[in-house]
Amino acid sequence: MKILALCGSLRSGSLNAAVLRSAADLFVPPWEITVEPDLSRLPFFNADVEMNDLPAVVAELRAKVGASDGLLISSPEYAHGTSGVLKNALEWLVGGGEIAEKPVALMSASPAVTGGDRARAWLTETLTVMGASVLTESLRVPMATRKVTDGRLTDEPTLAEMRELLDTLARTVAERRAENGVLAQ
Ligand SMILES: Cc1cc2nc3c(=O)[nH]c(=O)nc-3n(C[C@H](O)[C@H](O)[C@H](O)COP(=O)(O)O)c2cc1C
Structure with a gap:
């Protein structure tokens, strides 16, 4: 069972x-x-x-989304929305339709106490209109600079929440595969 992960940040030291x-x-x-x-x-x-000469990188991304059983996205909050780079990727995915009905789990990390809540809300709206099946559960990582060490999340309570979210994503994907007649592994 394949999950494709997308990160909304390009920073080398990105919390997300x-x-x-x-x-x-x-x-x-x-x-x-x-x-x-x-x-x-x-x-x-x-x-x-998109209409006349679809770039190979876009076709590649669409194929990866199509071949995946679900998506896991972590996004920063920029000016109360998601990042431009992630929004741009989603715009390319609208026309392909591969994201329709895919289970999507959202995460956001921010140095702020709000934990990127508005970026996740914004993504939920956009992904839902694209037909994705966004999980109600999500992971917020507020004050993330205190919870990340050497490029990994090290805060145990947050890691426990992450395990729960990934379990929910796994369960949702398995249910979806069973509904579609694919034997869940
Ligand atoms: C242009 C800009 C806008 C930002 N706007 C917000 C914001 O609206 N809310 C928030 O919580 N953090 C905001 N931040 C802080 C980001 O959450 C912070 O830079 C975060 O570390 C970015 O994610 P990353 O570490 O994955 O790159 C902003 C940062 C920048 C550079």
């Missing part, structure tokens, strides 16, 4: 990348997680380009 890295550490077979390496490789969305 650290959160995703720690989530990836928790995956065990038959679960597989692939972290999309760099959303900045995508050009800015342009409907003319």
Whole structure:
């Protein structure tokens, strides 16, 4: 069962990348997680380009989303929304339709006490309109600079919450596969 992870931050020292890295550490077979390496490789969305000459990187991302059983997204909050880089990736995914009905789990890390709540709310709205099945449960990591060490989430209570979220994502994916007649592994 394949999960595709997207990070909304490009920063080398990103708190959200650290959160995703720690989530990836928790995956065990038959679960597989692939972290999309760099959303900045995508050009800015342009409907003319989409129609006439779809860039290979976009086709690649759409195929990865299509081949996945679910998505795990961690996003920073920028000006009370998600990041431009993540919004741009989602715009490219609208037309492909691969995200429809995919279970999506959201996480956000912020140095602020609000923990990126508005970025997750914003993403929930956008992903829902795209037809994705966004989990009600999500992970917020407030005051994240105190909870990340050496590029990993090290705060035990938050890690416990993360395990719960990943369990919920796994359960949802398994249920979805069973509904679709695929034998859950
Ligand atoms: C342009 C800009 C806007 C920001 N706006 C918000 C905001 O609205 N809410 C918030 O909690 N943090 C905000 N921040 C702080 C980010 O949450 C913080 O930089 C965070 O570490 C970014 O995520 P990253 O560590 O994964 O790169 C903002 C930062 C920048 C640079």
